[in-house]
Amino acid sequence: MNKWGLIISLTIIAAGLLYLFIKSIRGRDVERRFIFLFMGLAVAVPILFNISFSEKATPIVKAAFDKIENLPPGSKILISFDYDPAMAPEVNPMTDAFVRHAMAKGHRVYFMNLWATGQPMVATAIDRIIKTEFPEKKNGVDYVNLGYKAGGTGVLNVIITDIRKMYLTDVNGINLDSLPIMNGIRSLRDMDLLISVGGGLPGVKEWVLFAGDPGHIPVVGGCAAVSAPLLYPYYPNQLMGLLGGIKGAAEYESELKRKYPRFAETPQPGIKMMGPQTMAHLVIMAFIIFGNISYFVLKSRGE
Amino acid sequence: MKRQVPVIITFIVGAVLIVSVFFPPAERLGENFSVFFDIIAVFAFFLGGGNLIRIHGNKIYRRQKDWAFSAVTLTGFIVMLAAGLFKIANPNGITGDVAATGSLFQTLYYNIFYPLGSTMYALLAFYVASASYRAFRAKNKEATILLIAAFIILLGRTPLGVYATGWVPESFSLLQIPNLAIWIMSSPNLAGQRAIMIGIALGVISMSLRLILGVERTYLGVDNE
Amino acid sequence: MTMRGANRPFCRFGLSFFIILLLPAYLCGQESIAPPSKVVAYDFKYDRGEAVELSWQLSPDDKGNGSISGYEIYRAEDPLDSFISIGFVSAGTSSYRDKSVYKGQSYRYQVATSSDGHLYFSEISAAVVPRMELINWNLLNLFIIGLFLCGSVIFFISHATRGKKLFIRKIAGLEAIDEAIGRATEMGRPILFVPGINDMDDVQTIAGITLLGRVAKVVADYDIRINMPVSRSLVMTTARETIREAYMGAGRPDAYSDDMVNYITDEQFGYVAAVDGIMVRQKPATCFYLGAFFAESLILAETGNSIGAIQIAGTAQPAQLPFFVAACDYTLIGEELFAASAYLSNEPKQLGSLKGQDMGKLLAMIVIILGVLAATVSQMGGGQFFTDIHQFLSNIFTVQN
Known part of the structure; x- marks a missing residue:
């Protein structure tokens, strides 16, 4: 059933694109609503029929993975969820993968947010990943959720020298000094690795400029695909590794699965979303071709 | 006087922040200015919320055009504010995490706010397609190069790129589409990005100096002369 | 939490005595691994006295064959307190920066080779006092x-x-501002001004507001409606002041209304949804997008394009520039946004x-x-x-x- 459904759907998309191709040859522009319709189909069909592809980590993703992998167990890793629900479908797979990796490796994880609307996503990640997959890990010992503070880069400017100037308690109102995980932690400089996931401002770039660089602390990033080109200049000197968009997340997931067979059965949203992304890219390419065909047809007619 | 005070404050804060980079004893002062901004930004939340209630309240009261949208806005604002502020149905009570599992805030967040936000972001996929359709046309030499680069990147970001040129021998691995896409991103694209960023950094320095020295005052609502 | 003063009653000779005297005895009879030598601690220069730099000579047994797992770093406050572990580095590493020290306090260090769960301690380093320097x-x-x-x-x-006299090249996007405002006048439709989604601490927002000052002057002169939805309260206050001054300058203070600038939400896509709604309902003739933009840039610009507005954009977010170039009529690229105010003012x-x-x-x-x-x-x-x-x-x- 699935197979036939897929074949019928792909046939409909192909027939529609063929129709638009013929229209382009006649020098007619494709209306905006048709573009939207085909994009919708291109994304929906792979989701409905579960089309996915295998991935292999590129060097920039592998570098991020190796950085966490090579830290000795018990290292202090701060993960900042610098995004809102809008961006979550694209970057949540990255935070999931980072949290799984850090926990599996036995690191201590400190969560925080520079985006107000990102705070509930930390709580969910803790519930969904740590509490279910790593029930032996204890809040306040193996991980802590510091929560959100307003001020964006201003927060970084302060916690680079003194975390307690901004955070006196964790999100549950527990005094930081009473948490074993905070022993010996005075500022960001005491962290072994900073991970920022987010595509806006403040985001990865701000963590590099206001924390990683001045504090000489390694930074690994994850961001929406659209922001990735902006961050390439920082790799590999100021940014140890970078996950760009769904593809970056899918590559990290595949690397995690390869290194830790225990994750073979856990959800891999990044890999799953590569199907829709591939189809969407193909449809965009088809429309670019149609646009050029109609442009040259009109040009040859002198219109 | 009204015009002089902001310029003097801008000068002092700007100068201190620059000095604090080079003189460790002044670093604390720089941090304190950051804290001051945070405090002001937090109070500004009230300013924004008050304005929202006033404008939309007026619209509803006067039954102005599209007042129904304002009613939705105000209802959303008040319900979410109450859910967060009073931590309604929060299992850990008033001192618990605002987004604790089971709280009304979390329920609203995941069932309304999250899907609405994702929907808006997802619009990008549709708009990228329509903008690409219009913009990527081989009108001249430069546009053609842009078009080819776009094709390679689009293919290279999908597994299809791997399959399409998987047969190319390893000695010519740069010609494999994913590697070509990485090369475009990390060489020509990087060079362009860096050039733009250098220009922007210099622009920021120049603009900041104009502000610190009081040469630029249009943002204060006054002419520079 | 600081470890300063921990276990004071038992300090002085406590753990250090154990480490120095008893541990080697305990280790007798086991296969001996050489500890690191020449442990030197010195003040990290040109900071606020918050770091100590530590270096040592690798253990001769550290040959990269896995027999040594790494080096455990120990620190004690002077006068000699108990040594506590403050960090661990992998084999082959011969330096460490201790960033959890206090200015003016004296410290001593010891480095131990870690092998098979056993520790082999070096000599204790000379005391070091982190100090703050005046100039970096x-x-x-x-x-x-x-x-x-x-x-x-x-x-x-x-x-x-x-x-x-100074030469300055023409910037098409800025030359088009008057034409764009003129179009709104002819069509009798409003102007939409979007100053980005960042706060007043972003210089891009300030650049957008300085341009608003120029636009508002013309708007006040020609009595065009301007609508400015903002996503930050401080931007709202500043923009209102800017437009009010422009109306006062034009001699029409009564025509100004606070409703010209209204706060929507700090939330990125909530803001975009509202601005898109305003565009579709009010169909502005001209849209300005000047400031810091992120993923919303294309959503705004494509919506503006679909309603046939003339669009002028400017941002210093390199990742968003391609979107604006594709969907807008004119785009101020990076530094042009910062140069705009100077360009339009024509002031020497x-x-x-x-x-x-x-x-x-x-x-x-x-x-x-x-x-x-x-x-x-x-x-x-x-x-x-x-x-x-x-x-x-x-x-x-x-x-x-």
């Missing part, structure tokens, strides 16, 4: 570059004030600052060309001289640790 000499290069850039901007500002002082900025660009270009040439020649076996030049130029533009 590590940033001397940055200071000189900054001085050159700021100096050239200030020089050209004063140069221009003396009446020297402001134009002078642009000239100073160009000097920075000239410096960057010269250094890049020299650096590339030196690196290429040195790679081709051109000799130590070119390698030195390349290294020198790299060092100038590297912020030291």
